[in-house]
Amino acid sequence: MSAKSTPRNQPRKVFIKTYGCQMNVYDSDRMVDALGADGYVETKVMDDADLVLLNTCHIREKASEKVFSELGRIRDFRDERGAGAKKMLIGVAGCVAQAEGEEIMARAPAVDLVIGPQSYHRLPDLVSRAHNERVIDTEFPEEDKFAHLPAPKREVTIARGLTAFLTVQEGCDKFCSFCVVPYTRGAEVSRPVAQVLNEARGLAGAGVREVTLLGQNVNAYHGLDDKGRPVGLGALCHMLAEIEGLERIRYTTSHPRDMDDELIAAHRDLPQLMPYLHLPIQSGSDGILKAMNRRHTARQYLDLIDRIRAARPDIALSGDFIVGFPGETDADFADTLAIVEKVGYASAYSFKYSIRPGTPGAEMDNQVDEAVKTERLAALQAAITHKQQAFNAGCVGLTLPVLMEKPGRMPGQVAGRSPYLQPVHVMADAALIGQIVPVNITAQGKNSLSGTIVTADRLAV
Ligand code: 5AD
Ligand code: SF4
Helix, strand or coil: CCCECCCCCCCEEEEEEECCCHHHHHHHHHHHHHHHCCCEEECCCCCCCCEEEEEECCCCHHHHHHHHHHHHHHHHHHHHHCCCCECCEEEEEHHHHHHHHHHHHHHCCCCCEEECHHHHHHHHHHHHHHCCCCEEECCCCCCCHHHHCCCCCHHHHHHHCCEEEEECEECCCCCCCCCCHHHHCCCCEECCHHHHHHHHHHHHHCCCCEEEEECCCHHHCCEECCCCCEECHHHHHHHHHCCCCCCEEEEECCCHHHCCHHHHHHHHHCCCECCEEECCCECCCHHHHHHCCCCCCHHHHHHHHHHHHHHCCCCEEEEEEEECCCCCCHHHHHHHHHHHHHHCCCEEEEEECCCCCCCHHHHCCCCCCHHHHHHHHHHHHHHHHHHHHHHHHCCCCCEEEEEEEEECCCCCEEEEECCCCCEEEEECCHHHCCCEEEEEEEEECCCCEEEEECCHHHHHC
C-alpha cells in the first residue's frame, strides 16, 4: 500500500459517528479518551481522519441497515482520496458490531476493525493491529473495561460542556421478547460505587453541573461499596448529591419492576434529583405486556406512577411505546392510547415493532401488517404530542430554575434546560452560562419553552 501515515510529531485524528442511544454517546467519548492516551485527538470532519469509527445501534432494523450504506460511503470517500493520501482505517463499534461482526467482515471488505462494546478498553491495541491485518473483537472479556478505560483529561471534559453522561450499569437480564439488548450488551453489570463517584468528582471538578446516569436498566443498579455491600440507585444518588458543584442528577432508562421505595423516596428527598423520569411501559394491554415478557400489568404500572407522584407531585414522566407487536389487536392498541391519556406524559417516544433476528418476537407467527403499524403509530404520536403540549402549557406562568447551557440560535439568546428537561430559550447575558437561574416561563413552542430571567428584586417581592 502506498498510502502515507501521519508523521510521528503530529497527533493522529479519529472521527467518530455515533448512532443510537445515550450510552453510545458516552461510549464514543470513552473511545476518544482511550485513543487520546495513545496520541489521537478527535476531529469533527472525516476528511483528515486517520481512523473513522462508526458507533452503531442494533435496536431496530432501520438503525442497523444504516451501517452498511454508511460504510459504502466512507469506503468511496477513502478511495477517492487516492493512493497518495494518508492512510485511513475504518472501524465499526457498538451494537451492530457485536451482533453482526462476522457479517460486517464478510460483507464490507473495506472495514479494518470490528469491536464490540465490551472491548473498548482494548481499542488502542486493536487499532495498532488493524494497521497490518483485519481485526475483530466481539468477546465479552472477563476484565472490567471501566477499570481499564482512562479518564478524560480535564480540558477534554471542559470542552464537552456542562452536562455529562455517566454509565453506571450496562446490559440487561430482563429479556423482553422484542429486544436485542441482552444479546448486544450482555448480562446486567453495575459499576462499583467508588468508580462511579470518582468519575463524577472528575466531571464536577471540570465544571460539569448536571450528570445523567446511564444504564439499559439503570434502576436495577446494585454496585458494590468499599465493604462489598450492594448499593441501590437511590442511595447512589444520595452519595452523588454530596459532590460539590454537581447540582443536577438524572438517570435513564428505568424498568418499572426495578423502581424501588428507596429510589422513589430519593425523588421526594433530594433536591438535586431532577423531577423527570423516563419509565417505559411499551404497551397498555396486559396481553401484549405478557407476550412482551414485561412481567408487569398496566394496573401495576399505573399504581407505581401514583406512588411516584405521591413522592414528587410535579414529576414529568416520559416513556417508550412499541406499536404493532405480534398479535396486537385494535383493542390492545386502544389500551395503549388509554395509558397515554391516564399518565399524561410530558414526552414519549414511539416506534413500530421491528423484527430483530434472534429474539423471541421474531419467531411469533402473528406479525402485524406494516400499514396497520403506520396507522397506529400516527394515532399514538398525535396523542403523545397532545399531552406534551398540555404539559408545556402548564409550565407557562411558572418560575423554573433553568440551567443555562449554551448560546442560543438567536443573537443574545441563551439555551438552557428546565428541571423537566424541556429546552428553555432566554434572552440573557452569555456570562450566565453554567449557572442555574430562575426563569419566568412566558411561552411554549412545539418542543421548547421561552421565558425571561427573574431578577433579584422581582424575586424578593
Ligand atoms: N422494535 C421497535 N422498537 C423497539 N425498541 C426496542 N426494541 C424494539 C423493536 N424490536 C424500543 C423500545 C425501547 C426503546 C429503546 O426502543 O421502546 O424502550
Ligand atoms: Fe442501540 Fe440498544 Fe445498543 Fe443503545 S444499547 S446502541 S439502543 S442497541
